[in-house]
Amino acid sequence: MRFAVPVFPGSNCDIDCEKAITTVLGEPVDFVWHTQRDLDQYDAIIVPGGFSYGDYLRAGALARFSPVMEGVVKAASEGKLVLGICNGFQILQEAGLLPGAMRVNDHLKFRCDIQPLTVVNNSLAFTQDYRRDEGIQLPIAHGEGNFYCDEVTLKELEQNGQIVFRYVGSNPNGSVEDIAGVSNREGNVLGLMPHPERAIVEWMGSQDGAKMFTSMLRYWEEKIGAA
Numbered sequence: 001m002r003f004a005v006p007v008f009p010g011s012n013c014d015i016d017c018e019k020a021i022t023t024v025l026g027e028p029v030d031f032v033w034h035t036q037r038d039l040d041q042y043d044a045i046i047v048p049g050g051f052s053y054g055d056y057l058r059a060g061a062l063a064r065f066s067p068v069m070e071g072v073v074k075a076a077s078e079g080k081l082v083l084g085i086c087n088g089f090q091i092l093q094e095a096g097l098l099p100g101a102m103r104v105n106d107h108l109k110f111r112c113d114i115q116p117l118t119v120v121n122n123s124l125a126f127t128q129d130y131r132r133d134e135g136i137q138l139p140i141a142h143g144e145g146n147f148y149c150d151e152v153t154l155k156e157l158e159q160n161g162q163i164v165f166r167y168v169g170s171n172p173n174g175s176v177e178d179i180a181g182v183s184n185r186e187g188n189v190l191g192l193m194p195h196p197e198r199a200i201v202e203w204m205g206s207q208d209g210a211k212m213f214t215s216m217l218r219y220w221e222e223k224i225g226a227a
C-alpha cells in the first residue's frame with residue numbers, strides 16, 4: 001500500500017506520519033511537496049498536522065489552494081483513503097472534503113495534552129480495528145480545534161454515522177457535541193484533531209493510534225484481495 005504525505009510550507013508532523021507508517025505497517029511512503037499535482041500512484045494520502053502557511057487567515061485556508069490539493073480531491077473522489085490529522089483536518093475542511101468549520105479554541109489558548117476519546121463509529125476503513133465505544137487516549141496540540149457546524153449538518157452527521165471520535169471528560173476546545181473527528185458521507189475521508197501518529201509505540205505513553213493505521217492497511221488488503 002503506497003502512502004503519500006503532502007508537505008506544505010509550515011507542516012511539522014509530516015515526519016511523524018512517515019514514521020508511523022513505516023513503524024506500524026512497514027509500507028512505502030513518500031513525502032510529496034505541495035506543488036505536485038499528481039497523486040495517481042498512491043493508494044492513500046495522509047495530510048499531516050502543523051502550521052501550513054503559518055495558519056494565516058485561518059488554519060488550512062491557504063494550503064487548500066496548493067496544487068497538491070487537486071490530487072487529494074481526485075483521490076478522495078476515486079474512493080481512496082484520505083486521512084487529515086489536525087492541520088490536515090483543517091485543510092480538508094477548507095477544501096470542502098469534510099463538513100463543518102474550525103474555530104479558535106473557546107479559551108483562546110493553544111492546548112497540548114493527552115486527551116481521552118471514544119470511538120463512536122468503528123465501521124470505517126480507518127477505525128475497524130477499534131471496538132465500538134472503545135475508550136482511547138491520543139495527544140492533542142492545537143489552537144483552532146473548535147469544530148462547528150449548524151444544527152441541520154449536525155443531524156445529518158449523526159444520522160450518517162459521520163461523527164467518528166468524541167472527546168471524553170473535559171472538552172479541550174469547545175467543539176460542538178464534543179466532536180473530535182468526522183468523516184465524509186462516503187466514509188473514505190476522515191479528519192481528526194488528535195494525533196494518532198504520535199501514539200504508536202509504548203514510550204509515547206499511548207499506542208492507541210496504531211490501530212488507525214492497521215485498519216487502513218487491512219481495508220486496502222481486503223479490497224485488493226476482493227478485486
Ligand SMILES: NC(=O)CC[C@H](N)C(=O)O
Pocket residue numbers: 013048049050051052055059085086087088141142143144145
Ligand atoms: N498540530 C497541529 O496540526 C496544529 C494545527 C493548527 N496549527 C492549530 O493550531 O490549530
